[in-house]
Amino acid sequence: MSAPTYDLGKLHGGLRLPGHKEKSTTGPIQNVPIPSQLILPITQHVGDPAQPVVGIGEHVLKGQLVAKPEGALGAPVHASSSGTVVAIEPWPVSRRFGEKGPCVVIECDGEDRPLEFEQAAEDYASLPPETLLARILEGGIVGLGGAVFPTAQKLMQARTCEIDYLILNGVECEPYISCDDLLMRERPAAILSGAQVLMHALQIDACYIVVESDKPEALNLLGVALAELDDDRLVLKQVPTIYPSGGEDQLVQLVTNREVPSGGLPSDVGCLVQNVGTAAAIHDWIINREPLISRVTTVTGDGISNPMNVRARIGTTIADVVEFTGGYSERAEHLIIGGPLTGKSVTTDRVPLVKATNSILVVFKSSFQGDELACIRCGDCASVCPIQLLPQQLFWYACADNEDKLRQFGLLDCIECGCCDLVCPSHIPLTADFRIAKGRIRELADEKARAERARHRFEARNERLEREREDRDAELARQKESAKKAGPAEIAEILKRKQQQSEDD
Ligand code: SF4
Ligand code: SF4
Known part of the structure; x- marks a missing residue:
């Protein structure tokens, strides 16, 4: 296995921050059980709102479409377990979608019966890129680094440019968040497989997988998986731990020394950036026919009794997720969805976990005031x-x-x-x-x-x-x-x- 390349930072500014990631990375990712109720915001992406395609009283299966995209920029939403639709109504949601958003509420039956997709998984390498992009759209895949831009449309836009590099972003630079780190440790092969699918969609032959130097286990395990895969189009790169080197433009600058113009996109300088979690989600959908119905999220902060990373179904409430981890500590004062710097404070834990939720951070208020x-x-x-x-x-x-x-x-x-x-x-x-x-x-x-x-x-x-x-x-x-x-x-x-x-x- 060749040693990862070490690039010196070329970023302007930035900060070396204490990571606060030790407590959430001591154990493996834990699976949150099926909740009694799922609350699925019908719009969990940047772009045009999706529209519900199910009715109240309808029984749905795991993986079944519940909202379809309308307009040029959007992504579908799927049921993350089987059950009955009991309401379609506004519900408090987190992140950038306002205080309340329309949600499909499913009373789970606990059976977790999956939808049998009519179409079996195809050999993606035999598909024309346009067909593969249409498949990616159907899986409800959006950027899981927090931006939630619909992946298929991002790829479509990139295909109108001359792309040289796919850059897989494993630079999880914001303090407290460690879901990508754990994913890279536990599912490196799925991430690399997703990268191969993305390269085929883009019709390119170069991919950098970029990881910060403070993640030695992830670097090592990705290196082992790369050696097994033996695909020299994929190259692992290690970069210094500086916040915010995981920003798309900063990452492009750091890895390729190309500067994204003001108001421009990485594709303007021949790069396309995707989060490692997005690559794994593409593998799960294109290879295993499982749409994006769950994600890994970090539950941490001094207000959490047992910090850890969990895999939870989209639509599980934050309250259910926190309860599964062991509940709040006596220092729980302030709930943030996302990281301490870019996250959003919420006043209730009855909001659902969505595709964008990379972290649930609970802190003692005065530590941020x-x-x-x-x-x-x-x-x-x-x-x-x-x-x-x-x-x-x-x-x-x-x-x-x-x-x-x-x-x-x-x-x-x-x-x-x-x-x-x-x-x-x-x-x-x-x-x-x-x-x-x-x-x-x-x-x-x-x-x-x-x-x-x-x-x-x-x-x-x-x-x-x-x-x-x-x-x-x-x-x-x-x-x-x-x-x-x-x-x-x-x-x-x-x-x-x-x-x-x-x-x-
Ligand atoms: S006081 Fe704050 S806002 Fe003003 S210059 Fe200093 S750092 Fe900037
Ligand atoms: S928040 Fe905006 S203005 Fe402040 S340091 Fe970051 S990029 Fe600069």
Whole structure:
């Protein structure tokens, strides 16, 4: 087995943070049992909302489609166990989908009866890439690193560019989260198999599997699996442990020394990045015909009695997952879905685990708090920003609601990594302010687009009415002309036509 390559970091800024991953990585991934009830948000991806295709009272099987994508960007949702649909209603959900979202609620029957797919698994290598992409879409696969972008559409977009490298992202750089680490230790062969499927879909012959230096077991076991696979298109790379080197653009820079342009995508510089969990999910669907109905998530923090990684079905409530691990400790005050820097605080554990849930973090509140003070212009935030933005300046313009300046100073390039928050001596919640400002800019852009579409419709209608008036005038002139030359019978016919026309109008 060849030793993994070690690349020196080429990132701007970033932070070396304490990992806090030891407690959740002492044991293997544990399987959470089937809950009594599953709550499946019908939209668990970036893009257009999906639409339910089941009705209340209907019995569904594990793996059965319950919501199908509508629009160009979307992903289906499948039942993660068998049971009866008892409600389709708004339910509190976490992450970026607002406080409540429409969910299909399934009362599980405990039998876990799977749907027999009519079509058996095919030899993916014999499929044309377009057919393979259509299959990936059917499996409900989305990016499991947290971005939840529908994988098939990401691949479709990449196929319109010249792609040189597939980069599998095993750089789990945010503190506390260790689900990818455990997955790489326990299922390296599935990850590599998913990489081979992805390479076939992209029709390329080069894949880097990138892992941070603080994951020696994962590096070792992936190396062993690679040696067994004997496919020299796949290369393992080790990178230094720096937050946020797992960001897509940062990873591309770190591994290939190519810089993703502002507002651009890794595909603009010949790269496509996929999370290692996504690769394993593609293997599970394309090779084993199991759609994306469960995921590995880290349950950790000093508010959790027994930190660990679990595999839970999509739709299991956070309360059920935490209970399975042994419950909360007396230090449980603050529940975060995701990591401490990029996660979202929630006020109830009755929210369901979704495809994006890579971590359930429960902490003692004061460990993440400090009183906000005025900015002292120290510049520390700028020195750690991996995008080389000026957070103090952005903060100023966000407070002033100055959209033009926010755009000009690159707010839309901010990856919301939270590094600026961590170093700010004044405890200013910069990232939260940037999130709100970005939301406002997007809303304004949406409003502008809506107004523009309405203007186009109005103008097109006016043009149509004008054309119809001109046609009518021309017809009238033609009729007058022929009436001058007509006899009594033809005049009667013209009068009849005119009467008919005025009735129609
Ligand atoms: S949150 Fe945005 S502004 Fe702050 S360090 Fe990260 S990328 Fe830079
Ligand atoms: S780190 Fe905080 S106090 Fe220092 S310049 Fe940035 S926002 Fe201001």
